[in-house]
Amino acid sequence: xxxxxxxxxxxxxxxxxxxxxxxxxxxxxxxxxxxxxxxxxxxxxxxxxxxxxxxxxxxxxxxxxxxxxxxxxxxxxxxxxxxxxxxxxxxxxxxxxxxxxxxxxxxxxxxxxxxxxxxxxxxxxxxxxxxxxxxxxxxxxxxxxxxxxxxxxxxxxxxxxxxxxxxxxxxxxxxxxxxxxxxxxxxxxxxxxxxxxxxxxxxxxxxxxxxxxxxxxxxxxxxxxxxxxxxxxxxxxxxxxxxxxxxxxxxxxxxxxxxxxxxxxxxxxxxxxxxxxxxxxxxxxxxxxxxxxxx
Numbered sequence: 146x147x148x149x150x151x152x153x154x155x156x157x158x159x160x161x162x163x164x165x166x167x168x169x170x171x172x173x174x175x176x177x178x179x180x181x182x183x184x185x186x187x188x189x190x191x192x193x194x195x196x197x198x199x200x201x202x203x204x205x206x207x208x209x210x211x212x213x214x215x216x217x218x219x220x221x222x223x224x225x226x227x228x229x230x231x232x233x234x235x236x237x238x239x240x241x242x243x244x245x246x247x248x249x250x251x252x253x254x255x256x257x258x259x260x261x262x263x264x265x266x267x268x269x270x271x272x273x274x275x276x277x278x279x280x281x282x283x284x285x286x287x288x289x290x291x292x293x294x295x296x297x298x299x300x301x302x303x304x305x306x307x308x309x310x311x312x313x314x315x316x317x318x319x320x321x322x323x324x325x326x327x328x329x330x331x332x333x334x335x336x337x338x339x340x341x342x343x344x345x346x347x348x349x350x351x352x353x354x355x356x357x358x359x360x361x362x363x364x365x366x367x368x369x370x371x372x373x374x375x376x377x378x379x380x381x382x383x384x385x386x387x388x389x390x391x392x393x394x395x396x397x398x399x400x401x402x403x404x405x406x407x408x409x410x411x412x413x414x415x416x417x418x419x420x421x422x423x424x425x426x427x428x429x430x431x432x433x434x435x436x437x438x439x440x
Contacts, residue, residue, distance in 0.1 A: 337362030
């Protein structure tokens with residue numbers, strides 16, 4: 146897995162989001178470039194900026210973030226590292242959480258808050274339009290339709306190119322799709338945590354991108370299964386976990402996150418890892434772990 150020839154996010158092919166945003170299937174999640182508790186600036190800003198720039202060098206052209214990462218810090222660092230953005234780079238961000246403090250997350254998917262959140266993201270990312278704007282999570286205090294309609298309105302105003310969802314059920318995707326086209330779904334999902342299996346299948350049937358977060362899962366037996374396969378393939382457990390996701394469906398676009406160039410390179414190398422069918426089946430048999438929101 147140290148072969149530099151395979152060290153490219155393009156090694157596993159591409160996917161066209163919305164029909165016209167073609168990205169390499171191995172993306173990058175920018176939550177971990179913030180401080181402890183996903184709060185404030187990173188302990189090593191230089192390393193975070195270097196990781197973002199290295200991701201682009203390695204062919205990553207899908208970067209996922211959110212206004213709540215920092216809050217605001219992740220988006221600011223992305224712009225500092227990459228603006229003006231190279232041609233073809235797609236930045237997906239999210240709105241719908243508020244951050245009272247480190248490690249604290251509270252829902253707010255009201256139309257007013259989403260409009261304000263979007264304006265903040267546009268300013269921090271130095272963009273006139275967000276390519277992919279995701280509702281970070283449904284808010285039980287707000288009508289789901291009202292939240293989606295607010296994003297549809299912002300899309301009609303030209304501030305959003307495509308609307309997407311995160312931390313949702315299949316029913317949410319279907320309900321939202323009646324209001325505005327949904328181009329991607331981001332849920333927790335891994336070889337050991339397949340609560341969203343039906344959503345992955347639905348996305349594949351409808352050519353909707355699926356962005357899994359927490360690719361390792363949490364069950365101890367899951368890690369044991371990964372280690373067993375990784376040893377056979379001379380790879381790391383995380384590389385095997387990412388390769389499983391890539392083999393699971395053509396619509397899956399993993400977005401592993403890190404603030405380390407070394408770890409980034411290890412993650413990107415998974416795009417070139419061939420996972421034998423027997424190994425895929427072995428991992429697929431691992432018992433499921435429960436889901437919790439964030440991402």
